[in-house]
Amino acid sequence: MHYILTIILLVTSIYAKAKEFSVVIDEPFNNSLLDVTENHDRTVSAVGFVKTQNNITSKKGTTYTNAFDYLSSISNTHGSQIHLVKVDNQANITLRKSVKLQNFNEPVSILKTPEDGHYIGGYTLDGSLLILKLDQNGNTIFTKVFGTSNYDKMSNLVLLKDGGVLAIGSSATTRSQNDKLFESGLGLNDIFISRFSKDGAKLWSKKFGTEHDDKGVDAVEANDGSIVVLSQTNYDRFKNISIMRLTENGDKTWLHHYKNEKLTTPYKIIKLKNNNFVVSLSQEDEMHKQQIRLIKFDIQKNILLDKTIHTTYASALRDIKEYSDSKLIGVGYVSDTYNRDGLAMLLDSEFNMLQQEHFGEENYDEFSAVKILHNSQAVAVGVHTDKESQESNMWLVKLNKDISIAQIAPKVTDFYKELCRVFKDEIKSHKLTIKEDLSIRFIDKNLYFKTAQYILTEDQEKFLNIFAKKLFPFLYAHKVFINTLEINGHTSSEWAETNFTSNYLLNEKLSMNRSYHTLAYMFKNQDIETQNWLSSIIKGSGLSYSKRVMFDEKEDKEKSRRVSFKIILK
Template sequence: MKLTLLILLLFYNFLLHAKTSDDFALIIHKPFQSGLVDITQNYDGTLSVLGFTYDFKKQGLHANKTYNDPFAYLQSLSNKYGAKINLIRVNDKAQIIQSKIIPLTQFAKPASFVKTPTNGYIIGGYTMGGSQLLVLLDAALHLQRSVSFGTKNNNTIHKLVALKDGEVLAIGTSFTSRSTQDNMFQTGLGNDDVCISRFDKDANLLWTKKYGTQYDDQGIDAAEADDGSIIVLSTTHTKMKTAVNISRLTQNGDNIWLKEIPGNGFNEPVSLLRLKDQNFVISLVKTDAMHKKQIRLVKFDIYKNILIDSEISTTYSSQINDLREFSDGTLIGVGFVQDTSNTDGLAMIISKNLKLLKQEHYGGQNYDVFNKAVILANSQIGVAGIHTDENSNENNMWILKLNKDATIAQIAIDTLDFYTQLRQLFQKEIETKKVIIKKDLTIEFAAKNLYFKAGEYKLDKQQKKFFREFFTKLVNFLYTHRMQVKTLEINGHTSSEWENSTFSERFLNNEDLSMKRSYEAFRSLFLVQDPTKQKYLTHILKGSGLNYRNRIISDHRENKEKSRRVSLKIILNKHSRH
């Protein structure tokens, strides 16, 4: 009895964590620690992800080199191992089609990237030596140039922002320099200062400026307003609290206004998003009295007026690392949810008024987190993050595609694959010659008992029984691949005759009859589905009466019996491959 119970529990656990091979989820293992920090969609529909992997330098220390400075010796040791920037392209089959380690002389860690007008990339990050870094790649991922900038101390870039004119804004943090050769404006006022730099499309530095107080200030994120001004999200850390600040700058970086976001307790900003209504929303982490992280979203306008201040309470500690907006104004936030022993990737669907609509968790029994998201041309979401295998301490790169409802998307299949899978699904019906499936995804019902009698359109018992089973299997398949399916046509057909009628009467009567046959099959298909599938079908179903235009011709004669039928036609979206 105990053994049986154990087997059942193991089987149940398998069902909970099983992932079908059609899920668009890709884990990339590297020899050392690795992870992904950003994601974008290319002009050809593929995904590009930006990440890092750690590595050793092949060359060792020079055995005959003498180090008089102990700090130089320690730096030479630290430079033997570090992070390298890795850019990867993935197709709609979740296959890696290109992977490039960026050849830099120093170890460097990426933070963000943007596409260039010529299909290349500008990558922002920082070197292990403490400099801010900008890297320009062409469309083939060849290194065009790299630029190190900032003061001589610890500098980081947190975010790159693509501007409307093709230029790029880098926002980050720069530790104050105390060099007597730097003026106060360049060195900053406190320990850390907000550092903002603007570059042209070729990664040439246009200007760089610092902003801050006598305390520690950090630049978190930025966005371009419709008028070209810049909205900045930053923090000021004092002994007493962390202040969350928003500010507005001119295109040249001059301050217009500064506002502290009010709030009780400990609030830490994470990201900033410009909305389609020209307002802005920031994602914050609010730590409650039980030290549990909760999500706070604040919407404000360009004049620093707070429009909505919403808190999303969850059972476990949660954080949104990135926010994106769909065309209908709803949002998706990605991040992580964490309990005492496990961290999972988190996807949240959020309404226009910043209320939680739905959430999904992804991951195993270890550490998994979503870092960035991008909304794709077909309204799916590309997600980049970190996955840790069970019983492992090494992080790995993690790429997923989600549907608009935050469920995991399926790998795109081309027309031929779709045809093959459809034939496999209905292999029994094809072998018994009840169904014919053509390569153009037309489905014909060939069994004699599935044809209609002359002048009739109501389904009899045999037709109802067959269609109930067939339509249930078909719709389950279409729903699984719903991002590839554009339309399911249900077409009614007739033979060409109509007794004792004129040509006009014959045509119009058959037109009416074909539409009625289409509707009866349409109704039969719809009513056997659950509410979720019914809602889905309202977006893809199309009923048509085709009269006798597609009547069956055998040996140069009309086969009237076979012409009295219904047929189906599946039409795939344009992004599905042919």
């Protein structure tokens, strides 16, 4: 049976009604989402900032003798506060909460805790570093404020294998002999790294850098517990990068400095599954246009691959992640003279571009971070600016693995209603029933199995042909939402002259045979393309007599000898 043409042409009402998974949160003034993670219940949490008003204001009745004193009194009344957003699979915002701190602040990253809460890393706008631990409802468990006596800024917060975190950023040079951490700075700004235990205790803080202006950008933990750090050095008109390896105690093992005459900006470092590393950069070309550059290297700083990805417009990947098949997804921006769009790019393990997509309108849009989800979809966050607006908004977009924008998952009730519509004739003629949990049971007596039998009858085969011709195109049309199609075999509890153990095991084998023969008949009658798709979702199992059909508290043995189906959504 060749259903592919039917499948391609079939567009059901659920799919037609489906909307793109793009969430824009509009608040007064500029705001943004900066990082995102997935929760245990498959929702996603993103962190960003919104503008708010400081409750600490000047006293009423104060008289100012000059404008400068007055402006000073109101200069810190408005600023940023860390903002947590949680979004479910239907693109509903289920939680929004600002973390109220005395000083204005912004986040840089969000991490999961084992308790399904979050670590949030950030900094105050007056120069302190922050680590917050929140529960799953966004309530603050603890707040760590740390740093030097100078102006500090965090770039990223990294989760370590021991449950602790590593904060990386920059610190202004200190010349104070009273600073217990340093007697003197290394340059204008230095790389600043602090390590904390899983209980929030600071284990160490260290500075690194050159006589120039240095900034810690990102870091990642290697398999042996050492830490590989990505940093940036600014001098004259150049921005060059450095990669440094530290022991778990923060002692420098090696440093590799990449000098060139082209403006280079580092964004992200990740560890691959093969224990090598990839750095994402942007670098000016001969036309002074930023292009994507990716470098792969090993733990001994040997360069394995260095590739520039040339695009028509200026572009950069601000974040990259690796799929289980070694492909990479990157997000960032692409821009021309008048417009900037969010950029998503799919690459193979050799950094060959497989696909790229631009997202946004005729204004300023950009992605800051991406997270690969459990089902191989990804979620990207950043900023979106409406066409006629001058203010940026928080933005969250879910992507399929081919980096097309995902559709909002249908509600189970909507899916149930559409499934009932597809099988309305079979329901009306009492061939089958469908429950709201998307389970399907045959109820025509000609579709039950005889005692101890599992070979399909002519009536069963005939109905399975009709059933498959409707079910498979329906599932394929909604394949982005389908996780599993279960085919379960069942038996009655009877088995003559056996003990309990033999009774159960013989019925288990019989139920598995019923499931297998039903699955095999439906599967082998499809063309190869349909079979390839079915192999990714179909699951056969035998349930023995654990799900017997009961009537008036008595087993209906005839109706118990059956197969059933269940659709499980992502």
